[in-house]
Amino acid sequence: MKILLDGMGGDYAPEEVVKGAVRAAREIQENIAIIGPEEKIRECLEANKLSGENIEIVDATEVITNEEHPAMAVRKKKDSTIVKGMNMLKNGEADIFISGGSTGALLAGGLTILGRIKGIKRPAIAAWFPRAGKKGVTLLLDCGASVEAKSEYLYQYGIMGDIFVRGITGKIAPTVRLLNVGAEEGKGDTLHKEAFDLLKNSYLNFCGNVEARDVVYGDTDIVVMDGFSGNVYLKASEGMASAIMGLFKNKLTEGIRAKFGALLAYSKIKDIKSTFDYSDAGGAPILGLKGAVLKVHGNSRSVEIYYAIHRAVDYVKGDVTGKIKEAIEKVEADKPKATESGFDE
């Protein structure tokens, strides 16, 4: 197996990418390749590696930034890390591509270079989300790959999520819910009512709607969301978590009394922080492409890269891409009848 890393993706690249790769390389048997300006990556590698880590460098002279128009940048920058990574995946020279670069460019590159799995209408960005109180994590998708959703996309997100969770966790029939404005059947706009029906009539272990308030308290394995409100859900949760943790940090360092109190309660506060810390979640797979792409947060540090590499191994071993292909072929063969507006080609 070869795992490709975008050496220039994210705010702390290439240093933190290299550090994460070096740490992971000591533990896994797979090959790791870092794409980026050869000299720069080599310098970083030499400063960080101990000995014997199996890390190769793939030279790429260009970088696509977040400020560029994704599709245009992918077309123009043929020697960028993202375009090069996608081409290597396409040509079978690697098994998975991990990047903290522009999500738009990863999607654009994924769609134009790799292409969608036959039958898949839209790729989806899937993200692991923490749970309060209950064990495990919840897979959310789509987190913003398609902001203009149709009911059949949502239905397919359910299928892709199911395969991904089964492939990674080994669960037999993971539970699926639909993010909606109310828990009862019949809630929401036309899009979500249609998606509800499609999911309900599928082979999935569909358990109905879930309200945004209850996702974090629940133990649903997969929450299907349209890309717009999915993006809002994820970012609202992130914003609120970071706002509250930030306030705790500020308030508990104000004055000696509070500081001393915080010191005594330190290990517990750390527990809480780690519950809502996304670093061990290991990146967000872009599902539905003809190749495995793992997007990590733009502000990832070496620890996130390290975990993402571990997840990537599971992802490839679970043959998620191949299994999505099989599942969608089967679904297409005996497709349930749906209202016209929910479908497009």
Next chain:
Amino acid sequence: MKILLDGMGGDYAPEEVVKGAVRAAREIQENIAIIGPEEKIRECLEANKLSGENIEIVDATEVITNEEHPAMAVRKKKDSTIVKGMNMLKNGEADIFISGGSTGALLAGGLTILGRIKGIKRPAIAAWFPRAGKKGVTLLLDCGASVEAKSEYLYQYGIMGDIFVRGITGKIAPTVRLLNVGAEEGKGDTLHKEAFDLLKNSYLNFCGNVEARDVVYGDTDIVVMDGFSGNVYLKASEGMASAIMGLFKNKLTEGIRAKFGALLAYSKIKDIKSTFDYSDAGGAPILGLKGAVLKVHGNSRSVEIYYAIHRAVDYVKGDVTGKIKEAIEKVEADKPKATESGFDE
């Protein structure tokens, strides 16, 4: 001014409603009337009031529950607190109606009994949202009145929010942003792109898009949201805030060390709780109806009712309903050209 209270709305009605009313009645000069089963409300009142509070009872024998179909319940239960409240508003027998009852029934009752202000396409539920670090609160709308939004609704939410914030806070040109999947112009689906253009070309102090992550960190006065993702935004934030605060509560009472630490840091932890405590926000106005309706959370205690009554006084004094009427007439007179799909009648 007469302020009407739904004596049977919410999980802790009528006791907590009555308590909140009694507390507020000692401070304000306005008349307060509580709608509900006369005997029950009277008992509560007698158990709680001290002396001289100016509180009247309006008898209503029925209650609409959250489990009922809103429109059907409003049609059938003519003697329910919600239907009675709306009729009193309509007949000029009261100036504002505060209820912790079913949001769906309040909307259905508002639409069928009061009706929309001429020119307003859809009413909007507006909610005050806390800010981390910056002073003041942010008005979010729509939080779920219309889950099937069109761009012109969003544009009108901006107008209604502007009038409400000016009426309540006295700010001259409150800032308006649009909740979207990215901060840059051109982000989002067709709905949000169209709404962006309408808001940008309006008289409002429109400052562009805002991502869900940044709402709580910002100091925007009004954030315009489509009802579906607005509902998701609000509930995601609530869920995450309550999950983290709950974890802190649990963790900091685990073991003597942490307990003692928490005790020392108590006042600071209380500060944080109060920042994200919605109780003093004072309810969510339903804007766009021909009458002032203030929805309070179903789990409101007397303190929420008390604050809502204070807000209600400002709401009526600010003549928000009258001013929305004027503004929308003016806007209709010189309506900006918009794409066809964004409009409907």
